Amino acid sequence: MSTQEAHDAIEAFPGPCESEGGIENKMEGAADAADQATIAKLERRLGRVHARQRLGIERDHEAQIFGQGINFFHIENWYSIHSVIRLVLKLAGLYGPGQRNASSIQVRHHDVRLPGLPTSFSGFTILQLSDLHVDISQGAMDRLMQMLPCLDYDLCVLTGDFRGRTFGPIDATLEGLAHVRSMINAPVYGVLGNHDSVRMVPALEEMGIRMLLNEAVEISRAGDTIHLVGIDDAHFFRVDNIEKALTGVPHDGISILLSHTPEIYRQAAHADFDLLLSGHTHGGQICLPGSIPIILDSVLPRSMGAGPWRYHDMIGYTSVGVGTSIVPVRINCLPEITLHCLRAS
Numbered sequence: 001m002s003t004q005e006a007h008d009a010i011e012a013f014p015g016p017c018e019s020e021g022g023i024e025n026k027m028e029g030a031a032d033a034a035d036q037a038t039i040a041k042l043e044r045r046l047g048r049v050h051a052r053q054r055l056g057i058e059r060d061h062e063a064q065i066f067g068q069g070i071n072f073f074h075i076e077n078w079y080s081i082h083s084v085i086r087l088v089l090k091l092a093g094l095y096g097p098g099q100r101n102a103s104s105i106q107v108r109h110h111d112v113r114l115p116g117l118p119t120s121f122s123g124f125t126i127l128q129l130s131d132l133h134v135d136i137s138q139g140a141m142d143r144l145m146q147m148l149p150c151l152d153y154d155l156c157v158l159t160g161d162f163r164g165r166t167f168g169p170i171d172a173t174l175e176g177l178a179h180v181r182s183m184i185n186a187p188v189y190g191v192l193g194n195h196d197s198v199r200m201v202p203a204l205e206e207m208g209i210r211m212l213l214n215e216a217v218e219i220s221r222a223g224d225t226i227h228l229v230g231i232d233d234a235h236f237f238r239v240d241n242i243e244k245a246l247t248g249v250p251h252d253g254i255s256i257l258l259s260h261t262p263e264i265y266r267q268a269a270h271a272d273f274d275l276l277l278s279g280h281t282h283g284g285q286i287c288l289p290g291s292i293p294i295i296l297d298s299v300l301p302r303s304m305g306a307g308p309w310r311y312h313d314m315i316g317y318t319s320v321g322v323g324t325s326i327v328p329v330r331i332n333c334l335p336e337i338t339l340h341c342l343r344a345s
Helices: 003-012 016-046 048-061 079-091 095-102 138-150 171-182 198-206 262-270
Strands: 106-114 125-129 155-159 188-191 209-211 215-221 224-230 255-258 275-278 307-311 314-318 336-344
Touching: 016 048, 016 198, 048 198, 079 095, 095 138, 106 314, 138 171, 155 275, 171 198, 188 224, 188 255, 198 209, 262 275, 262 307, 262 314
Parallel strands: 106 336, 125 155, 155 188, 188 209, 224 255, 255 275, 275 314
Antiparallel strands: 125 336, 215 224, 307 314
16 A cells, blocks of 8 residues: 555544544434434324423423422422432431331222212222332332232323433333333323423333323223323423313213322312322321321322322322332331222212
């Protein structure tokens, strides 16, 4: 090879920095293309306004600590303080026991007596899983996977907060949810929580979780029908729309509302829902003896912070959830999965 040919060969072959830059640009281009594909799917699924609105609010506020949503202060978004809380619990000798508690999932049974329930739905059982936080609650997820095959139910509902963190990557969450979904042997419906990104919706539905984002579906049995309604997050992103969700639902039909947060109890009751299933509060997660929550991160009566309750003619149930938030511990507040058995009143 001549000197000139060697020089031409070196010129034609990019140097290390140039090659890495090209790879990075290709990766960024692929990420942009994937993001655009997700946006296109969301616009087809939700309509342009809802999709763009939810994505825009996420970009503007998902990491905000003060001032967004129903509460003014959002400790779950303040990542730097989480290690301080963990250290305090370790110094107090509570971290180890709290971690063990976090995997001790209880099965709760809730009989729901509904006036006007079609007789064919008497005994119809709904499995509720809430606040999974799958990417940061590995112990609870392992235990949940063991428990699911042993349960008997007709329908499963997921009442939000699939992700542990409140912003950032979603891949670990989707991977964990796919494992959970594979163990559920009934139709599955879900709503998003304040930790969740709407970017998760296409993948969730591809794995067989029908998301209800201000929407309703009919559940049929032996020729009778009840209505399952779900709203988008009403706590932090504030993109819920009960009026839109009820479009097409008859006033005299049995209607069950799925909402991540129970904080919309007034609106739900006055919209004539028969049953509201929610989560979000974790029952306090870290409680005083007697399961008395220190905080609920919610604006509502403390009696609605966990378990069954009633407001006017509407029955409500607030699940304390399966996973954990901020730190992977539970104190005086064990995690739960709930079987709601419908009964004709």
